[in-house]
Amino acid sequence: MITLSSAGPRSLVVTEARLRSGTVVDVHCAGGAVAALVPTGTLPVPPDAELVQAAGGLVTEPLVDAHLHLDKVRTLPLIGDAALQAYTADGMADSARGIDLARAVKQHYRLDTLLPSIRQALADGERHGVLHVLAFADVDTAAGLTGVQAVLAAREEFRGRVDISVVAFPQDGVLRDPGAAGLVEEAMAAGADVVGGIPWIEAGASDQEAHVKWACALAARLGRRVAMLTDDAPDPAYDTTRMLAEAMRRHGLEGRGVACHARALGHYDEHRQIALLDLARDVGLGLVSDPHTGSVALPVERALERGVAVALGQDDIEDAYYPFGRHNLLEVAFLAAHLLDMRSAPQLEVLVDLVTTSAARVLGLSGYGLREGGPADLLVHHAARTVDLLARHEPPRVVVRGGRVLS
Numbered sequence: 001m002i003t004l005s006s007a008g009p010r011s012l013v014v015t016e017a018r019l020r021s022g023t024v025v026d027v028h029c030a031g032g033a034v035a036a037l038v039p040t041g042t043l044p045v046p047p048d049a050e051l052v053q054a055a056g057g058l059v060t061e062p063l064v065d066a067h068l069h070l071d072k073v074r075t076l077p078l079i080g081d082a083a084l085q086a087y088t089a090d091g092m093a094d095s096a097r098g099i100d101l102a103r104a105v106k107q108h109y110r111l112d113t114l115l116p117s118i119r120q121a122l123a124d125g126e127r128h129g130v131l132h133v134l135a136f137a138d139v140d141t142a143a144g145l146t147g148v149q150a151v152l153a154a155r156e157e158f159r160g161r162v163d164i165s166v167v168a169f170p171q172d173g174v175l176r177d178p179g180a181a182g183l184v185e186e187a188m189a190a191g192a193d194v195v196g197g198i199p200w201i202e203a204g205a206s207d208q209e210a211h212v213k214w215a216c217a218l219a220a221r222l223g224r225r226v227a228m229l230t231d232d233a234p235d236p237a238y239d240t241t242r243m244l245a246e247a248m249r250r251h252g253l254e255g256r257g258v259a260c261h262a263r264a265l266g267h268y269d270e271h272r273q274i275a276l277l278d279l280a281r282d283v284g285l286g287l288v289s290d291p292h293t294g295s296v297a298l299p300v301e302r303a304l305e306r307g308v309a310v311a312l313g314q315d316d317i318e319d320a321y322y323p324f325g326r327h328n329l330l331e332v333a334f335l336a337a338h339l340l341d342m343r344s345a346p347q348l349e350v351l352v353d354l355v356t357t358s359a360a361r362v363l364g365l366s367g368y369g370l371r372e373g374g375p376a377d378l379l380v381h382h383a384a385r386t387v388d389l390l391a392r393h394e395p396p397r398v399v400v401r402g403g404r405v406l407s
């Protein structure tokens with residue numbers, strides 16, 4: 001016999017919720033948690049509970065965006081197309097030049113110009129059920145601390161609705177951009193959550209190693225996680241994902257690292273791919289792929305086969321690197337179905353994992369998951385089948401956070 005805790009004003013019941021396993025259940029929420037998840041109709045609905053009728057629609061965990069450049073959203077009109085052209089030309093052969101050109105946008109950085117776009121992106125995400133975001137904010141000698149301050153302000157505004165983990169991200173490198181390392185330390189002191197890095201942008205292997213070492217040492221000293229952009233070019237000479245994995249072990253950061261993009265892995269031979277993926281698994285380095293923002297992607301399915309935690313990320317929204325983006329992670333998964341060639345029924349389930357449970361693993365989220373005793377955070381979808389969830393990638397009918405209906 002399951003006893004529900006007192007049915008106060010925050011109790012809520014979702015009836016006829018179709019789990020991805022196919023089971024249809026009622027989800028009883030009380031005190032911000034899932035108090036019971038039982039076959040439909042087996043537990044009476046408390047008379048004062050808020051009722052949400054899923055009517056056989058899929059009910060899932062909230063969506064997770066494991067990589068978003070949040071300070072840059074909707075900045076493309078400020079600098080024009082040159083950086084985007086350089087980043088994407090010739091199969092990303094000279095993507096680093098695109099990054100250098102994109103630096104010009106930061107002359108426009110002011111809190112009052114950045115915040116409206118950041119708020120809009122987070123509100124769009126919330127409407128699409130994206131309730132967890134790993135948000136990168138540029139911290140460098142061009143942006144100063146303005147970008148990270150804007151993202152930190154938005155984190156407070158959305159607290160309790162959308163969880164935002166802020167990465168202090170030295171977009172132009174730390175050896176290439178003297179002064180950036182000190183600014184990252186200032187950003188961490190100001191409240192950023194995660195130490196960022198982009199080692200592949202540095203000139204040569206020894207500077208790349210130095211970059212990785214600097215970031216991992218800082219994260220270890222502060223007791224934080226690291227999140228880096230690695231090897232964002234189709235060139236197998238790039239090797240910074242491995243450098244990161246090995247540095248995590250040396251600095252005691254096992255299970256606390258994320259590598260985004262890592263596109264060069266797609267050009268490694270099979271033996272080298274497997275060796276690196278096994279290393280990533282063993283040190284708990286999660287990988288984030290964004291196949292829609294570039295012409296190459298890390299080998300997602302092989303990474304999953306080797307036991308690596310993998311996620312998809314929105315990456316960019318109308319910025320110098322990508323002209324689209326609605327902060328809809330089901331849309332990202334839909335695009336990935338084509339770009340990663342994953343369209344069989346089991347692969348569609350994996351794609352949903354990549355923006356929910358697997359992404360939560362990449363980010364090390366505690367308190368995530370649709371289960372008794374878990375948080376009362378869930379999405380009620382129109383679709384009753386996974387194929388429709390992805391094909392239509394509509395906003396959910398109902399978004400529930402902490403047992404309350406958000407939208």
Ligand SMILES: [Zn+2]
Nearest residue numbers: 069229260315
């Ligand atoms: Zn990115």
